[in-house]
Amino acid sequence: MSIRTSLGFSRRHLAQAVGAALALGLTPSWSAASTDPWPTQTLRLVVGFPAGSSPDLTARALAEPLAKALGQNVIVENKVGAGGNIAADFVAKATDGHTLGLMINGNMTIARILNPKVPYDPLKDLTPISLIGKAPLVLTVPASEPGAAPGQTAAEWLSQARKAGDKLSYASPGVGTVAHLGMELLKTKAGIAPVHVPYPGNPQIITAMLGGQVQLALLPPAMSAAQVRGGKLRAIGTSSSGRSPVAPEVPSLAEIGVQDYQLEIWNAVTAPASMPAAVASRLSAVLSEIVRAPEMRARLFQQGWQVVGSSPEGLRNRIQADTQSLGAIIRSQKIETN
Structure with a gap:
């Protein structure tokens, strides 16, 4: 981004x-x-x-x-x-x-x-x-999880995540935050089942993803931008109805098959x-x-x-x-x- x-x-x-x-x-x-x-x-x-x-x-x-x-x-x-x-x-x-x-x-x-x-x-x-x-939230994952491969599309990542079920975990800045609510709704809409792990804030979440402790999170667009540009994290999709001006190169989750899902922070x-x-x-x-x-x-x-x-x-x-x-x-x- x-x-x-x-x-x-x-x-x-x-x-x-x-x-x-x-x-x-x-x-x-x-x-x-x-x-x-x-x-x-x-x-x-x-x-x-x-x-x-x-x-x-x-x-x-x-x-x-x-x-x-x-x-x-x-x-x-x-x-x-x-x-x-x-x-x-x-x-x-x-x-x-x-x-x-x-x-x-x-x-x-x-x-x-x-x-x-x-x-x-x-x-x-x-x-x-x-x-x-x-802003929308951005579904962000480590570049190598789960089963990532060169050229893998966001839709292909989503398919892998569905197969992984509760073997994956997601982070949020705490119970009841919009990122937490948004991910729980996303689990239903996208057919995925990651386990919730709360952290004090987004900087700690990014560190945990880079360290392999958690596999996905809904993050504000700019929080993971440097790591995405550096190839360490990957932006899967935004929670907006269409592409967002703050991350126009990232598809909306609707574009990769997650219907009726829209959320703003x-x-x-x-x-x-x-x-x-x-x-x-x-x-x-x-x-x-x-x-x-x-x-x-x-x-x-x-x-x-x-x-x-x-x-x-x-x-x-x-x-x-x-x-x-x-x-x-x-x-x-x-x-x-x-």
């Missing part, structure tokens, strides 16, 4: 982002009773996955231009565990008025459906700010429910300005994301739609936490 883009965020577009923030009057109060301008201190952008993971890379790409637009430092904090739910709960319970989260869709949609004991309610305890980017910036609507709206506008600037759009595209930059209302609508669709997968596949 080769994606050619330019990197960096130019001074000109940083200046545009700052100007947009000023034009929007970005001096709201976090508390309705307070007259202090916001933000008044360093902001934390919390990520639920390890350094080097896809959410972490997106958060770190946003941190510097967001800091310049708001006039305060933005630091990225990794709070790893429970498929990102530890970080989501931390953000939901934050009271300092300066904590944001870079969340994946699972944390914002079906966390409570999957496990009623999750200590936060994504629909009630988190404020949607902006949908940053979306996305990431978004959120805040505690205590954030007033006016602050959320203005912060959303600044983030949208930042991610839609050409250089940042290219940088996020290189990470495997189609930029969105939505309003809070747009993100809320996506949350509601995915809560229904992912919830349906949980119920149909009888997925539950232990």
Whole structure:
């Protein structure tokens, strides 16, 4: 998967982002009773996955231009565990008025459906700010598994995987993540039967595939790109209905015979429910300005994301739609936490 883009965020577009923030009057109060301008201190952008993971890379790409637009430092904090739910709960319970989260869709949609004991309610305890980017997942395997041969097609690989049954294992970043739900649905749609092995994040999954501990995974497009280009991993197909702009050389799974299968991942910036609507709206506008600037759009595209930059209302609508669709997968596949 080769994606050619330019990197960096130019001074000109940083200046545009700052100007947009000023034009929007970005001096709201976090508390309705307070007259202090916001933000008044360093902001934390919390990520639920390890350094080097896809959410972490997106958060770190946003941190510097967001800091310049708001006039305060933005630091990225990794709070790893429970498929990102530890970080989501931390953000939901934050009271300092300066904590944001870079969340994946699972944390914002079906966390409570999957496990009623999750200590936060994504629909009630988190404020949607902006949908940053979306992408399909890519079914990725070691280049030599199972029974790979020079010139072997993706359809031929799928045939081998069906014969292998539960002798194969697949990795995900945790029970209840979209990659986990997506693979359980794929097992039904594609007639394969790999065993689930959860890992802390996608970097660890790639290491495990390269080491032969697991044989397949649904990964964000950019996570395995270097290893695919180097011939160590292989991209079998994407979870999109057709070929995706972020990986146009990879067939969709529908092209190789997996019917009625479509799934997207996305990431978004959120805040505690205590954030007033006016602050959320203005912060959303600044983030949208930042991610839609050409250089940042290219940088996020290189990470495997189609930029969105939505309003809070747009993100809320996506949350509601995915809560229904992912919830349906949980119920149909009888997925539950232990």
